Amino acid sequence: MNPIKPSDDAEAERHEHGRRLAPAVDPHALEAAAAFFRAAGDVSRLRLLTCLRDGEWCVSELAAALGEGLSTISQRLKILRSDRLVTRRREGKHVLYSLADAHVALLIGAALAHAEHPAPRERIE
Numbered sequence: 001m002n003p004i005k006p007s008d009d010a011e012a013e014r015h016e017h018g019r020r021l022a023p024a025v026d027p028h029a030l031e032a033a034a035a036f037f038r039a040a041g042d043v044s045r046l047r048l049l050t051c052l053r054d055g056e057w058c059v060s061e062l063a064a065a066l067g068e069g070l071s072t073i074s075q076r077l078k079i080l081r082s083d084r085l086v087t088r089r090r091e092g093k094h095v096l097y098s099l100a101d102a103h104v105a106l107l108i109g110a111a112l113a114h115a116e117h118p119a120p121r122e123r124i125e
Helices: 029-038 043-052 059-066 070-082 101-118
Strands: 086-091 095-098
Touching: 029 043, 029 070, 029 101, 043 059, 043 070, 043 086, 043 095, 043 101, 059 070, 059 095, 059 101, 095 101
Parallel strands: none
Antiparallel strands: 086 095
């Protein structure tokens, strides 16, 4: 399901005063997207997400790799899980965390690529 519904008629997109109308977007999709950006918008949680792009990790591996405490990592993962950015599965005594889906990986990759890309110079006409 595409949350943005493109118009077939360009004229129908114009308001009576010639202004363009905002695209129709599902309000629930907007809320979910905003929740994604809030959860991923913290540097520490974003660092966790970048680790998880490489595959499954358990909390102790993440804590060791990032030099953080187990409870700190667990709290961050709880937030990411509640906003559906990560999932978990149990394997014996370990709980393994991974990105929820390919969309999360793409968004994280795109955000990092955007951040590393030099800012365009503004054109003044």
